[in-house]
Amino acid sequence: VRPLDGAAAEAARARQRELLKPPGSLGRLEDLAVWLASATGRAVPDVRARVVVAAADHGVAAEGVSAYPQEVTAQMLSAFAAGRAAVGVLAREVAADVVVVDAGVAGAAPAGVLRSGLRPARNLAREPALAPAAVDAALALGRRLAADAAAAGVTVLVGGEMGIANTTPATALAAWLTGGGSELCGRGTGVDDAGLRRKRAAVDRALALHRPQIGGPRDALARLGGGEIAVLCGLALGAGEQGLAYVCDGLIATAAAAVATAVEPRLRERLLAGHRSPEPAHGALLAHLGLDPVLDLGMRLGEGSGATAAVAILRLACALHRDMATFAEAGVAT
Amino acid sequence: VRPLDGAAAEAARARQRELLKPPGSLGRLEDLAVWLASATGRAVPDVRARVVVAAADHGVAAEGVSAYPQEVTAQMLSAFAAGRAAVGVLAREVAADVVVVDAGVAGAAPAGVLRSGLRPARNLAREPALAPAAVDAALALGRRLAADAAAAGVTVLVGGEMGIANTTPATALAAWLTGGGSELCGRGTGVDDAGLRRKRAAVDRALALHRPQIGGPRDALARLGGGEIAVLCGLALGAGEQGLAYVCDGLIATAAAAVATAVEPRLRERLLAGHRSPEPAHGALLAHLGLDPVLDLGMRLGEGSGATAAVAILRLACALHRDMATFAEAGVAT
Numbered sequence: 193v194r195p196l197d198g199a200a201a202e203a204a205r206a207r208q209r210e211l212l213k214p215p216g217s218l219g220r221l222e223d224l225a226v227w228l229a230s231a232t233g234r235a236v237p238d239v240r241a242r243v244v245v246a247a248a249d250h251g252v253a254a255e256g257v258s259a260y261p262q263e264v265t266a267q268m269l270s271a272f273a274a275g276r277a278a279v280g281v282l283a284r285e286v287a288a289d290v291v292v293v294d295a296g297v298a299g300a301a302p303a304g305v306l307r308s309g310l311r312p313a314r315n316l317a318r319e320p321a322l323a324p325a326a327v328d329a330a331l332a333l334g335r336r337l338a339a340d341a342a343a344a345g346v347t348v349l350v351g352g353e354m355g356i357a358n359t360t361p362a363t364a365l366a367a368w369l370t371g372g373g374s375e376l377c378g379r380g381t382g383v384d385d386a387g388l389r390r391k392r393a394a395v396d397r398a399l400a401l402h403r404p405q406i407g408g409p410r411d412a413l414a415r416l417g418g419g420e421i422a423v424l425c426g427l428a429l430g431a432g433e434q435g436l437a438y439v440c441d442g443l444i445a446t447a448a449a450a451v452a453t454a455v456e457p458r459l460r461e462r463l464l465a466g467h468r469s470p471e472p473a474h475g476a477l478l479a480h481l482g483l484d485p486v487l488d489l490g491m492r493l494g495e496g497s498g499a500t501a502a503v504a505i506l507r508l509a510c511a512l513h514r515d516m517a518t519f520a521e522a523g524v525a526t
Numbered sequence: 527v528r529p530l531d532g533a534a535a536e537a538a539r540a541r542q543r544e545l546l547k548p549p550g551s552l553g554r555l556e557d558l559a560v561w562l563a564s565a566t567g568r569a570v571p572d573v574r575a576r577v578v579v580a581a582a583d584h585g586v587a588a589e590g591v592s593a594y595p596q597e598v599t600a601q602m603l604s605a606f607a608a609g610r611a612a613v614g615v616l617a618r619e620v621a622a623d624v625v626v627v628d629a630g631v632a633g634a635a636p637a638g639v640l641r642s643g644l645r646p647a648r649n650l651a652r653e654p655a656l657a658p659a660a661v662d663a664a665l666a667l668g669r670r671l672a673a674d675a676a677a678a679g680v681t682v683l684v685g686g687e688m689g690i691a692n693t694t695p696a697t698a699l700a701a702w703l704t705g706g707g708s709e710l711c712g713r714g715t716g717v718d719d720a721g722l723r724r725k726r727a728a729v730d731r732a733l734a735l736h737r738p739q740i741g742g743p744r745d746a747l748a749r750l751g752g753g754e755i756a757v758l759c760g761l762a763l764g765a766g767e768q769g770l771a772y773v774c775d776g777l778i779a780t781a782a783a784a785v786a787t788a789v790e791p792r793l794r795e796r797l798l799a800g801h802r803s804p805e806p807a808h809g810a811l812l813a814h815l816g817l818d819p820v821l822d823l824g825m826r827l828g829e830g831s832g833a834t835a836a837v838a839i840l841r842l843a844c845a846l847h848r849d850m851a852t853f854a855e856a857g858v859a860t
Contacts, residue, residue, distance in 0.1 A: 211612075212602075212605055212610070212611055212612070213612055213827050214593065214594070214715035214716045214826075214827070215716065216716070216824075216826075217715065217716070217825070217826050217827040218612065218825055218827055218831070219804075219823045219824025219825040219826065220823035220824050220825075221823060221825065221835070259548065260548070260859070261859055263859055264858055264859055267856065267857060267858040267859065268546075268856075268858060270856065270857070271546055271851055271856040271858065274851070274856075276546070276849070276850060276851035276855070276856060277546055277850065277851070277856075278545075278546070278547055278552065278846055278850055281845050281846050281849040281850055282842055282845070282846065284845070284849075285841065285842055285845050381548040381551065382548045382549065382550070382551070470553075486823070487821075487839075488822065489553045489554035489555060489820070489839070490550075490553025490554050491551070491552055491553040491554075491555065492548075492550075492551050492553065493547050493548070493551040493552055497552070501555070501839065501842050504838045504839065504841075504842060505821075505823070505835065505838065507619065507838075508616055508619055508835050508838060511615050511616070511618070511619050512612055512615050512616065515610070515615040515618075516610060516611065516612055516615055517605055517608070517610035517611070521610070522601065522602075522604065522605040522608075522610060522611075523601060523604070524598055524601040524602060524605065525594070525595055525597055525598055525601065
């Protein structure tokens with residue numbers, strides 16, 4: 193993972209001190225501009241954002257942990273490709289492009305979707321979710337997508353995901369990372385009380401089965417993860433290696449970034465928490481990573497939607513940093 | 527004040543239920559779209575925003591309550607007119623236009639600034655800040671600016687302000703409205719400990735002098751207010767009368783909107799709190815009005831900057847509401 197650029201950060205801080213405002217009065221917007229400067233190595237950074245939406249299916253759906261049937265994952269791929277899902281709308285508003293990846297969806301992927309050859313994850317409550325070779329392939333794909341983004345001039349990567357039942361593996365990973373248990377389960381897309389009980393039971397069973405044997409982050413991904421989570425883990429690692437900034441979305445994407453940070457602790461400083469979702473496991477992961485979310489709007493859709501909304505704020509921060517007059521330019525007394 | 531349109535709100539809620547996402551999963555973004563629908567009377571509302579920046583000077587600056595000299599107010603008018611202050615940059619990013627008003631700045635206003643004929647406020651710690659006729663003129667000007675905005679097709683009004691020392695009158699008004707005292711004082715643009723003590727003393731003195739005699743909201747504006755606060759109070763009232771949505775910025779603009787709501791309680795439902803500033807009096811006003819801010823980014827610049835940043839989120843909410851596919855359009859199982 194490439195270290196932050198301290199000289200660019202200092203130059204950005206110096207510019208902030210000269211801008212036409214009391215020091216610190218733009219609050220987090222000042223910090224965001226300085227952070228992006230340090231991540232990109234430019235004192236006046238550009239926000240050129242790309243959202244990678246990885247979708248996959250999960251055998252644990254058979255445990256009755258989601259409010260929606262598994263077919264929805266494949267159906268959503270078409271909406272992503274057409275730009276008509278939430279993340280596509282948000283991406284247009286913040287001038288981000290979107291790459292959609294089939295990271296193991298049951299059924300054939302439509303045109304406009306990158307195919308990975310990955311298969312749906314198996315039921316983590318009964319067996320390891322992914323073969324080690326599948327994890328390696330997913331990580332490599334994520335890294336390749338980050339390299340493609342860097343080559344295209346992207347400065348800010350967002351990882352988004354979709355996959356019926358995928359808050360269950362993400363919660364299991366969060367429990368492994370933070371030492372928690374099934375109390376971290378939330379309602380995901382909106383399961384009822386009975387569904388929440390089934391979800392907790394599935395996480396309990398998965399943790400009892402796998403936790404004692406997990407050998408490290410890559411093994412945790414294999415036992416408790418899923419295709420989209422592994423791709424996003426590789427994407428976050430690749431963002432770090434390519435010198436990009438990476439904006440975390442909700443529970444699933446943040447779990448993937450947290451696993452990546454377990455592999456490469458220096459990745460942490462390239463992460464921005466886009467938003468806070470109401471999922472308890474997301475809160476636990478944000479605390480574990482020490483990240484303070486930009487937005488807190490009760491969003492819990494995934495797709496990268498909360499992180500992409502936060503890119504709007506990052507754009508404002510960088511526009512202020514770039515376009516405001518200095519005290520000297522404005523002829524204002526300091 | 528025009529009541530909200532219940533039919534438009536219901537139509538917007540029905541549309542939200544059909545959009546391609548689990549119900550409620552976009553959180554506050556769903557509420558914002560429904561609220562703007564109800565405020566504008568359109569099931570699929572447009573965000574066409576205008577920021578009115580009113581600037582004025584304050585005799586209470588003589589009490590040493592600000593970190594900056596009074597000359598800065600006049601100097602900032604040129605930066606506002608040139609679009610190089612923070613609010614101008616933010617407004618461009620959210621496609622809002624900006625109207626700059628001299629609501630009583632000491633010195634001549636530059637080109638591009640609307641003149642009001644108002645004089646700087648007197649020192650509220652020693653005497654009433656404004657003559658009753660000046661309050662009436664300022665309120666009328668604010669209402670006229672709201673009518674102009676409505677005629678131009680604006681749907682969302684933002685009130686911004688600038689005026690060295692103006693957190694002092696705004697805090698005094700907040701204290702009057704909420705029954706508090708000088709413990710509501712914050713550091714404004716960044717006064718040191720001695721300046722904060724002087725500010726508290728000025729607010730104590732103003733409250734002791736005026737509070738027993740205040741006859742109502744208009745009288746409170748006269749005794750404790752200032753030109754920009756009175757213009758923004760009229761602007762908020764005018765927004766309500768014209769059927770616009772109104773986004774509150776930080777302490778000063780929210781104090782003005784709170785006085786307007788004391789005059790017309792139904793205005794409350796047309797107000798959106800754009801952000802939460804660290805000023806204690808702002809928190810007290812938000813609680814008094816029962817408003818939950820969209821953003822909490824530690825901004826404390828004024829100018830309408832926090833509210834204009836929140837317009838970016840309102841735009842995302844309305845883009846999702848307008849552009850997302852429905853479940854039926856996407857052929858996704860519900």
